[in-house]
Amino acid sequence: MNRRGFVSAALLGLSSKSGQAARNIAGGFVNDGFPLGHRLRxxxxxxxxxxxxxxxxxxxxxxxxxxxxxxxxxxxxxxxxxxxxxxxxxxxxxxRWGQNEVSRYPWAAHYLPVANRESTLVRELCTELGLLKDGVWEERHLCFSPQERLYLHGRWQEAIEPEIGATRKDHDQYKKFDALMREARATGQFTKPLEASGKSPDLSLDRINMREWLRRNGLDSEYLQWYINYSCRDDYGSNLDTTSAWAGIHEFASREPEEKGPLTWPxxxxxxxxxxxxxxxxxxxxxxxxxxxxxxxxxxxxxxxxxxxxxxxxxxxxxxxxxxxxxxxxxxxxxxFVYSPWITANLTLHRMPEQAGDIAWDNVIYDSPSLGYVVATHMSLATVRQQSVWTYYWALVDQSPAAYRKILLEKDWGYWRDLILADLSRAHRDIADCVSRIDIMRLGHAMARPVPxxxxxxxxxxxxxxxxxxxxxxxxxxxxxxxxxxxxxxxxxxxxxxxxxxxx
Ligand SMILES: Cc1cc2nc3c(=O)[nH]c(=O)nc-3n(C[C@H](O)[C@H](O)[C@H](O)COP(=O)(O)OP(=O)(O)OC[C@H]3O[C@@H](n4cnc5c(N)ncnc54)[C@H](O)[C@@H]3O)c2cc1C
The missing domain is CATH 3.50.50.60 (FAD/NAD(P)-binding domain)
Structure with missing residues (x-):
C-alpha cells in the first residue's frame, strides 16, 4: 500500500473505540541520535x-x-x-537493548544465524561464550519454535514463504529459485563474512538489481517476488530495485541448506x-x-x-x-555509501490480542509496508504469559532515503503510533486495547544498503x-x-x- 493509502487506513482504522485506546497509550521517541549526529556533521x-x-x-x-x-x-x-x-x-x-517491568528487548539487531564453517571468527566467539560446545549448538539459545509465521488472506500460516493460495506456478518457481540458490552456493563466493570466500565475486551480478535478475531467470511469481523483496527489506533495508543481484543472492546462498537456529535472546x-x-x-x-x-x-x-x-x-x-x-x-x-532509514518500536502489551493464534518469534503480515514484529518474551521459559514486549521493525524503502529522513524529522510520535497500530490491526483487530506503551526509535542512517x-x-x-x-x-x-x-x-x-x- 502506498503511504497515502496507508495513512488513510490508519486514520480509518483508529477512528472510533481503538482511536480512543490509542490515545491512552504512553510512549515517545527514544535514543534519538540525530541532534548529536547533525552537530558532528x-x-x-x-x-x-x-x-x-x-x-x-x-x-x-x-x-x-x-x-x-x-x-x-x-x-x-x-x-x-x-x-x-x-x-x-x-x-x-x-x-543496543532496553528493559522494562515485562522483559528485556532489542532496539535493532535481534539474532545471529548459527555460523557456517567459513565463519571461523563467529564460531570462536560462540565457543568462548558457551553457545557452541564440541560442534553442537546450545539448545537454550536457539530460537524456540514456532519460529516464524505469516498472516495471509486473513489467517496465519507457518513460515514466511507464502503458502495459502499458492498455485502450481508459484511452487514451480519456489523450486527453481531454490535450485538456482544451490548452484550459487556451490560457487563458494557467497560467504559470511564476505571476504572469507577468497574467491572473486561475479561482478556482473553486482551491476544489475535483483528485480532484473528475477526477470532474466523468468521468476515472475507474485508470491516469490514478495518473499524475496521481504528478505531484502528485512536484511538490507532495501527492495528488489535497490538491491544488487549479488547481494540479493547472497541473502539466500550464504545460508546452509539445513540451517538451524537462529541464536536469539530477549x-x-x-x-x-x-x-x-x-x-x-x-x-x-x-x-x-x-x-x-x-x-x-x-x-x-x-x-x-x-x-x-x-x-x-x-x-x-x-x-x-x-x-x-x-x-x-x-x-x-x-x-x-547509501544508508537506509528505519523505524523500530517496542510495544508493551498488558494482554495478548484475542485470536492471536500460536504467536511465533517472528510474525510477518503479507503486503504490509513494515516487517512485522519479533516477540521479546518468546525465549522466556515461563509457560503462560499475559504480558509481552513486541519489537516492531520497519525499513523505509519505497521513497528515497533523503525523503524519509525528512519525514522522520517532521512527524511526531502520534503519527508513527497510529501507523504502527493500523498496520498491526490488520492481523490483530484489538491491538490498540492490548498495548500500554509504544517507544519508537528513529534511525536516519540505520544500515548500509547494497545497491547495484x-x-x-x-x-x-x-x-x-x-x-x-x-x-x-x-x-x-x-x-x-x-x-x-x-x-x-x-x-x-x-x-x-x-x-x-x-x-x-
Ligand atoms: C533495525 C535493524 C535491525 C538489525 N537486525 C540485525 C540482526 O537481527 N542481526 C544482525 O546480525 N544484524 C542486524 N542488524 C545489523 C547491525 O547493524 C549489525 O549487526 C551490527 O550491530 C553493526 O555494528 P557496527 O559496529 O558495524 O555499527 P553500529 O552498530 O552502527 O555502531 C557504530 C557505533 O559508532 C558510534 N559512533 C558514531 N559516531 C561516533 C563518534 N563520532 N564518536 C564516537 N562514537 C561514534 C555509534 O553511536 C555506534 O554505537 C540490524 C540493524 C538494524 C538497523
Missing part, C-alpha cells in the same frame, strides 16, 4: 576544546559490534594500551554486547563523541571534549560516512584500505550490515593496528 554548535592530551598507542572510535569486536581481539591478544570511545551513553550501536544481540562488554569494560568510555581526528606527524590526534588522544593507530568503527566529516583528509571528502555497484565500488575499496595508521572497521564497508561483517571488519582492523604497532 555541521560542527554547530561547536565542541569544547579538550582539557588534556593523553598519549596512547591505539584508539577505537565507535562502540557497536565492530568496535567491540576490535577491542575483543586486541584484549585476547594481550594488548591492553587502548581506549574505545562511544558517543552514546549506551554501548552497543545497532545492538534482548536480541544485546546479549552478545553484554558478554563482549564484560571482557573489555576497562577500555570503554561512553558519552565521548569524537568530533575531530587530525594527523600529527606520524600519529593521529583524536578529539573529545574531555580529552585529546595522541595515538599511533586509530580504528574507525563508527559509520563510515561520518568519517568524511570528522577525519581531516579522510579517504574521500564525501562517502558514496556496491561490491565493485572503487571508493569502497579505498575505505577498506584505510590510511597509514587509521583503519576503517564499520560493517557498512561490506555493503550490508550483519553481525558477521561487523565482527570481521573490527577484528581485521585490530590486526592491522597490531601489525602497525609491531605487536602482531
Amino acid at each position: 555541521d560542527g554547530k554548535p561547536g565542541f569544547a576544546a579538550p582539557k588534556q592530551t593523553v598519549r596512547i598507542p591505539a584508539v577505537i572510535v565507535g562502540g557497536g559490534c565492530a568496535g567491540l569486536s576490535a577491542a575483543w581481539h586486541l584484549n585476547r591478544k594481550g594488548f591492553r594500551d587502548f581506549v574505545l570511545l562511544e558517543m552514546e551513553q549506551q554501548i552497543g550501536g545497532n545492538a 534482548e536480541g544481540n544485546g546479549w552478545i554486547v553484554e558478554r563482549l562488554k564484560e571482557r573489555v569494560h576497562k577500555y570503554l568510555k561512553a558519552s565521548a563523541p569524537v568530533y575531530r581526528i587530525a594527523r600529527e606527524g606520524q600519529q593521529w590526534k583524536v578529539f573529545t571534549e574531555q580529552t585529546a588522544y595522541l595515538a599511533d593507530t586509530v580504528i574507525w568503527a563508527a559509520p563510515t560516512f561520518l568519517a568524511s566529516y570528522i577525519v581531516e583528509a579522510a579517504v574521500s571528502p564525501k562517502c558514496d 555497484g556496491f561490491l565493485g565500488s572503487a571508493q569502497r575499496k579505498q575505505w577498506i584500505e584505510g590510511q597509514p595508521g587509521l583503519y576503517y572497521a564499520n560493517s557498512d564497508l561490506s555493503g550490508f550490515s550483519i553481525f558477521e561483517e561487523a565482527q570481521y571488519r573490527g577484528v581485521e582492523a585490530a590486526r592491522k593496528a597490531l601489525r602497525r604497532l609491531g605487536r602482531s
